[in-house]
Amino acid sequence: MGVVTLTIDNKEVKAKEEMTVLEAAQSAGIDIPTLCHHEKLEPYTACRLCMVEVESRGRVKLDTACSSPVKENMVVRTKTEDIIKIRRTLLELMLSHAPDSRELQALVKEYGADKDRFEKEASFCIHCGLCVRYCAEVKKKSAVGFINSGVRREISFVPEIASKECWNCKECFELCPTEALQTAYLFTVAQISDSPSFELESEK
Amino acid sequence: MDNDRIDQIIDKHQGEASSLIQVLLEIQRENSWLPKEILERVSEKLQVSLAQIQHTATFYKAFRLVPKGRHEIHICNGTSCHVRGAQGVIDTVQDLIGIRPGQTDLDSKFTLETCNCLGRCALGPVIEIEGKTHSKMSPAEAKDVIKKYE
Ligand code: SF4
Numbered sequence: 001m002g003v004v005t006l007t008i009d010n011k012e013v014k015a016k017e018e019m020t021v022l023e024a025a026q027s028a029g030i031d032i033p034t035l036c037h038h039e040k041l042e043p044y045t046a047c048r049l050c051m052v053e054v055e056s057r058g059r060v061k062l063d064t065a066c067s068s069p070v071k072e073n074m075v076v077r078t079k080t081e082d083i084i085k086i087r088r089t090l091l092e093l094m095l096s097h098a099p100d101s102r103e104l105q106a107l108v109k110e111y112g113a114d115k116d117r118f119e120k121e122a123s124f125c126i127h128c129g130l131c132v133r134y135c136a137e138v139k140k141k142s143a144v145g146f147i148n149s150g151v152r153r154e155i156s157f158v159p160e161i162a163s164k165e166c167w168n169c170k171e172c173f174e175l176c177p178t179e180a181l182q183t184a185y186l187f188t189v190a191q192i193s194d195s196p197s198f199e200l201e202s203e204k
Numbered sequence: 205m206d207n208d209r210i211d212q213i214i215d216k217h218q219g220e221a222s223s224l225i226q227v228l229l230e231i232q233r234e235n236s237w238l239p240k241e242i243l244e245r246v247s248e249k250l251q252v253s254l255a256q257i258q259h260t261a262t263f264y265k266a267f268r269l270v271p272k273g274r275h276e277i278h279i280c281n282g283t284s285c286h287v288r289g290a291q292g293v294i295d296t297v298q299d300l301i302g303i304r305p306g307q308t309d310l311d312s313k314f315t316l317e318t319c320n321c322l323g324r325c326a327l328g329p330v331i332e333i334e335g336k337t338h339s340k341m342s343p344a345e346a347k348d349v350i351k352k353y354e
Pocket residue numbers: 124125126127128129130131132155175176177178180181
């Protein structure tokens with residue numbers, strides 16, 4: 001396995017060549033905020049919060065640290081003024097969707113974002129896809145998925161699968177950075193438990 | 205549509221998961237909509253999760269997950285019809301039959317759709333019901349036309 005040397009925030013970092021910039025930074029104790037990242041899952045680049053400035057072969061660009069592979073001699077800057085500004089805006093937008101999320105509130109504070117910049121439009125889910133991907137990639141059940149597109153996109157449980165699998169798992173609950181997932185689950189239970197043929201796994 | 209026919213369509217695409225959209229389109233062409241039982245069969249045969257199929261089928265407006273009504277109403281809201289007052293016609297029809305574009309009423313009598321140009325710009329606002337075109341519609345005239353359908 002090859003080892004590459006790169007610079008992150010002026011610090012020389014050695015990383016395995018199959019690592020991402022995020023992993024390399026973490027291994028060197030450099031903090032990059034993430035919301036949609038999870039070690040067990042493929043990169044998804046939904047939240048864009050891990051955005052960093054990458055200089056490689058003389059070219060500077062912005063990229064998501066959770067998905068960019070490390071390269072020899074790469075120069076990464078994680079806390080430039082531009083990047084902080086981008087993160088602030090992202091946080092402000094996400095907070096308007098999930099105003100009660102503790103995780104977001106903490107990040108908003110840390111980055112000095114303006115929590116009242118955008119009108120609250122609580123839809124709760126920030127589309128990080130953690131629940132959907134965890135269920136598909138780790139549990140291989142796909143009991144929850146996205147439906148619709150654009151502004152109407154939301155998560156939705158597949159009742160037939162959820163009624164069999166979810167009660168005894170619920171591992172996705174703690175992954176959700178907002179409360180959207182639990183609400184959606186309770187809603188599904190309420191809807192399907194109305195039908196006479198429904199029998200919750202727990203009640204058997 | 206029976207399972208044999210579904211399987212036939214899937215086999216035509218070598219059972220490739222990447223042909224999901226084509227398979228769904230072909231099934232819908234014959235069956236006019238995509239009931240859950242069909243999606244379950246497709247999921248099993250193509251080895252694509254039901255959640256993923258739901259995602260795809262709700263992502264594209266071309267897919268229909270509720271049955272069509274007996275009469276399909278298309279109201280043109282393309283640029284010409286729009287400036288000639290199509291929105292008023294749409295609002296009136298919505299109020300009359302109680303559904304919004306993309307929906308089917310509970311009696312399965314009407315399905316309402318809007319579209320963006322039926323190619324009859326000089327005659328707008330245009331409504332098409334079951335292939336018959338009604339032109340230069342005012343909201344009141346549209347009401348009269350639709351009331352004739354049983
Ligand atoms: S419900 Fe939660 S975990 Fe699932 S996509 Fe939305 S924010 Fe992410």
